[in-house]
Amino acid sequence: MAQPRARTGLPLTxxxxxxxxxxxxxxxxxxxxxxxxxAFRAPEGGFTFGNILALNTPTxxxxxxxxxxxxxxxxxIGCAVGFAMAAxxxxxxxxxxxxxxxxxxxxxxxxxxxxxxxxxxxxxIGPAGIITLYLRHEFGINLRLMGFNLLxxxxxxxxYLFFQIPLMILIIxxxxxxxxxxxxEAASILGATSWQYWRIVAFPxxxxxxxxxxxxxxxxxxxxxxxxxxxxxxxxxIAPILLYAQIRGDVLGSPNLxxxxxxxxxxxxxxxxxxxxxxxxxxxxxxx
Amino acid sequence: xxRLWSWGALLIGIAFFLMPLYGMTEFSLKMRRGEYxxxxxxxxxxxxxxxxxxxxxxxxxxxxxxxxVLLVVPTAFWVRxxxxxxxxxxxxxxxxxxxxxxxxVVFGYIRLYNTSSWLPLTGSVTGTNMLLMFGYTVxxxxxxxxxxxxxxxxxDVATLTEAAQSLGAGWVTILARVILPNVLGAVLSGAFLTFxxxxxxxxMAALLDRPAFxxxxxxxxxxxxxxxxxxxxxxxxxxxACMGLIQLVTRFSKHNRVAR
Numbered sequence: 191m192a193q194p195r196a197r198t199g200l201p202l203t204x205x206x207x208x209x210x211x212x213x214x215x216x217x218x219x220x221x222x223x224x225x226x227x228x229a230f231r232a233p234e235g236g237f238t239f240g241n242i243l244a245l246n247t248p249t250x251x252x253x254x255x256x257x258x259x260x261x262x263x264x265x266x267i268g269c270a271v272g273f274a275m276a277a278x279x280x281x282x283x284x285x286x287x288x289x290x291x292x293x294x295x296x297x298x299x300x301x302x303x304x305x306x307x308x309x310x311x312x313x314x315i316g317p318a319g320i321i322t323l324y325l326r327h328e329f330g331i332n333l334r335l336m337g338f339n340l341l342x343x344x345x346x347x348x349x350y351l352f353f354q355i356p357l358m359i360l361i362i363x364x365x366x367x368x369x370x371x372x373x374x375e376a377a378s379i380l381g382a383t384s385w386q387y388w389r390i391v392a393f394p395x396x397x398x399x400x401x402x403x404x405x406x407x408x409x410x411x412x413x414x415x416x417x418x419x420x421x422x423x424x425x426x427x428i429a430p431i432l433l434y435a436q437i438r439g440d441v442l443g444s445p446n447l448x449x450x451x452x453x454x455x456x457x458x459x460x461x462x463x464x465x466x467x468x469x470x471x472x473x474x475x476x477x478x
Numbered sequence: 479x480x481r482l483w484s485w486g487a488l489l490i491g492i493a494f495f496l497m498p499l500y501g502m503t504e505f506s507l508k509m510r511r512g513e514y515x516x517x518x519x520x521x522x523x524x525x526x527x528x529x530x531x532x533x534x535x536x537x538x539x540x541x542x543x544x545x546x547v548l549l550v551v552p553t554a555f556w557v558r559x560x561x562x563x564x565x566x567x568x569x570x571x572x573x574x575x576x577x578x579x580x581x582x583v584v585f586g587y588i589r590l591y592n593t594s595s596w597l598p599l600t601g602s603v604t605g606t607n608m609l610l611m612f613g614y615t616v617x618x619x620x621x622x623x624x625x626x627x628x629x630x631x632x633x634d635v636a637t638l639t640e641a642a643q644s645l646g647a648g649w650v651t652i653l654a655r656v657i658l659p660n661v662l663g664a665v666l667s668g669a670f671l672t673f674x675x676x677x678x679x680x681x682m683a684a685l686l687d688r689p690a691f692x693x694x695x696x697x698x699x700x701x702x703x704x705x706x707x708x709x710x711x712x713x714x715x716x717x718x719a720c721m722g723l724i725q726l727v728t729r730f731s732k733h734n735r736v737a738r
Contacts (some may be wrong), residue, residue: 206556207564213549214571214619217612221586222578228589271494274487282484298714298721299495301674305695306713307498309706314501318703321501352498355491366489384480413579418682420696436687437585445589452582463577 191412226456227301228449241450249427250442254454255410260343264350265407269352269400272358280366281392293363303353303475308420311349316340341422349421350411357410358403365399365473395473409462413455429455499714506707518708527694535683535691538607539676542614543669546622549615551665554626555657558635572623575616584613584682606686613682618672625671629664630657663731667724674720678713 245251278284278293315321317334325331339345339372369392377387398465415430424435433455435441493559520529557564575583587609591599599605638660642652658665682694694711699706 203556203560207553207561207568210549210553210568212615213612214574217587218571218574218583218616218619219581221590224489224586224590225582271487271491274483275491278484278488282487283481284484284488288488294721294725295686297724298718300672301721302714302717304678305680305699306678306710307694309695309699310498310502310712310714312699312708313505313707314498319501320504321497325654351494355494409577413581414697415579415581416692419680420699423700430579433581433585434681434685437580448585452585455579456577456582459577459579 192427222456223450227339228446229453231449233444233445233446241444241446242453244444244447245450245454250432250451253427253429253432254458256343256427260346260350260428260459261408261411264347264354264411265404267347268351268354268358269406270403272355273362273400275355276359276363276366280363281369289363292359295361299356300353300360303414305420307349307352308417310342310347311352312421315345315348339427345420346421346426346428349417350414354407354411357407361403361406362396362399365396369395398469398473400468404474405462405465405469409459409466412459412462445460486650496501498546502707502710502714506711509704517714518704520531522698522708522712531689531691531694532559534689535677535679538611538614538690541611542618542676543672545611545615546618546668546672550619550622550668551658551661552622552653554630554654555635556631558627559639561705569623569627570594572619576620579679580613580617582684583616587613588685600686604701610682610686610688610690613686614672614676617675617679617682618668621671621675622668625664625668626661629661629703633660663717666727670720670723670727674717675717 229241230237232240235354241427245254275292279286279289297378311319314321315333315338317340319340321331325333340349374387375394377391382390413430415434418426418428419434421433424431431449433440433448436451437445440448442448444453506518507514507516509515509521526643547609557568586620588600591597591605591609593601599609637659638656639652642656647656678692679690680696684693684696695706695709698709
């Protein structure tokens with residue numbers, strides 16, 4: 191005789207997500223937590239702010255500061271250029287047929303980061319790059335004498351733009367397409383010029399999206415390691431490279447200082463991403 | 479005025495994108511003095527270390543994709559079917575790898591799973607390989623989860639599951655023969671993106687000291703002149719191929735679906 195299956199009182203549906211939570215626990219949350227806890231642990235155990243305070247040395251501060259500058263400028267310029275390009279093919283007077291190829295290309299370019307990207311720029315505007323030599327031989331313009339060096343912060347900003355601009359295009363295009371035609375018509379009926387429409391109507395609506403995306407680009411550039419190492423080697427003093435050197439060979443002389451350095455990076459990218467989430471929620475009020 | 483401005487922005491941007499692509503291609507062809515040749519490519523492709531590291535990274539990418547699919551598809555399915563309240567949490571966790579720099583995650587691995595810990599994964603080659611695969615799965619998680627979740631949104635998960643159940647299917651059969659084929663397009667999109675990310679990944683592989691393609695490229699870049707440009711062209715072609723396949727798959731799965 192078939193017995194109806196006995197029902198236990200406990201709901202067992204949560205068992206289905208156990209593998210996922212075990213996995214992210216072991217390989218994402220726990221390792222990160224270990225770093226965060228380590229940042230507040232004294233070498234002999236016990237809680238301390240000493241490691242965080244020990245970050246206050248000229249080398250480490252300048253590493254963070256240079257990183258922040260690179261991330262900020264590449265995010266700002268990436269946003270401006272990406273916005274202009276996306277606007278040109280969606281709401282501007284640029285050719286509409288360019289839009290889809292541009293989006294496809296952006297998908298590729300935003301994933302073309304890391305070591306090969308550095309190679310591409312070295313081959314182009316590095317000391318012996320194609321364009322560097324061309325300018326020198328054909329026009330007598332010596333980029334190096336003009337103070338340009340690819341293996342510098344400016345060089346990193348230019349290189350990072352190759353994935354920052356496409357990322358901006360990918361994120362902002364849907365927002366631009368969400369601008370309703372009625373708003374523009376309403377504005378022009380009320381006598382607004384094109385410039386006034388952009389300044390008073392469109393830009394304030396888009397502003398949270400733009401600022402949010404900029405925060406995302408900032409975090410994206412801040413955590414990038416591979417491109418920087420392939421471009422400049424371990425010489426440039428920026429936070430991710432310093433952390434890389436610390437993990438390889440304890441250059442700071444204290445493992446807990448390494449945790450503190452990593453913790454500082456999490457805080458900065460975390461803040462940037464929190465800003466992105468808040469601002470995106472805001473922009474969604476208008477752009478449905 | 480608007481016209482001038484639109485075309486100006488577009489042309490400047492496109493020139494910026496074309497410049498390094500042109501530069502690396504031209505440079506990679508200039509190994510032989512005075513004429514264009516494919517010498518740099520021949521040297522790279524014939525290098526046994528290229529073959530070994532590239533093979534290693536391809537294998538890693540395939541294993542990462544398998545691990546990611548096995549982890550993400552059942553989870554996303556289950557969350558949609560039984561635990562919708564958990565969705566924001568799972569979504570938030572899957573986005574964390576975009577927030578926490580990968581160098582920090584791998585730093586944690588090295589300290590947490592070293593030889594003197596409770597789970598000494600870095601103590602053996604197999605263990606380290608597994609750790610790298612798990613690390614890559616974490617990196618791919620945001621893309622994989624979003625792709626699969628979007629795929630699940632387009633099908634009626636509850637009805638399909640009930641229909642399969644009333645025909646006597648168990649959970650494994652439902653997942654493998656009902657749900658997976660229905661979201662195959664989405665899974666493949668996530669898979670190709672994962673491939674593009676894993677194949678040239680540098681930070682995790684270098685810090686875990688695995689012979690992957692990314693660290694090999696970096697080493698070559700420090701020692702050679704023309705070969706790195708050839709590698710850059712090859713890497714760009716791979717990224718392009720992955721994105722092209724994603725578009726193809728998306729288009730294909732759209733046409734394949736019966737209109738409802």
